[in-house]
Amino acid sequence: QVQLEESGGGLAQAGDSLRLSCAASRRTFSRSAMGWFRQTPGKEREFVAGIGWTTGRTDYADSVKGRFTISRDSAKSTVYLQMNSLKPGDTAVYYCALRKAGYLSLRVDYDYWGQGTQVTVDS
Numbered sequence: 668q669v670q671l672e673e674s675g676g677g678l679a680q681a682g683d684s685l686r687l688s689c690a691a692s693r694r695t696f697s698r699s700a701m702g703w704f705r706q707t708p709g710k711e712r713e714f715v716a717g718i719g720w721t722t723g724r725t726d727y728a729d730s731v732k733g734r735f736t737i738s739r740d741s742a743k744s745t746v747y748l749q750m751n752s753l754k755p756g757d758t759a760v761y762y763c764a765l766r767k768a769g770y771l772s773l774r775v776d777y778d779y780w781g782q783g784t785q786v787t788v789d790s
Contacts, residue, residue, distance in 0.1 A: 676784030687748040689763030694744040700766040701746040705759035717773030726773040
């Protein structure tokens with residue numbers, strides 16, 4: 668088992684930047700990928716960004732491409748989401764996720780989830 672703890676959410680104005688962090692409780696826990704998802708009330712959770720843990724390969728939802736950047740620090744067992752040029756439409760609870768195995772799409776098959784961190788963007 669592994670626990671994921673997100674931090675860095677909060678209130679921002681349109682055009683601002685925020686950086687989310689997600690630390691895994693066990694640094695040596697094997698994983699193939701980590702990712703970020705988000706959810707708003709009444710909607711399904713949607714993929715935002717993912718990163719291959721050993722390859723560094725990344726994938727982004729079209730809605731955030733060019734504005735958000737996912738990165739990882741293997742030594743700290745931490746994944747980050749740098750969010751620039753925030754829009755009110757980015758308002759959501761953001762969840763960190765970890766996938767134990769699999770090497771195809773970075774958008775699916777995640778095994779562990781964090782509790783989520785709220786991001787609110789005012790216009």
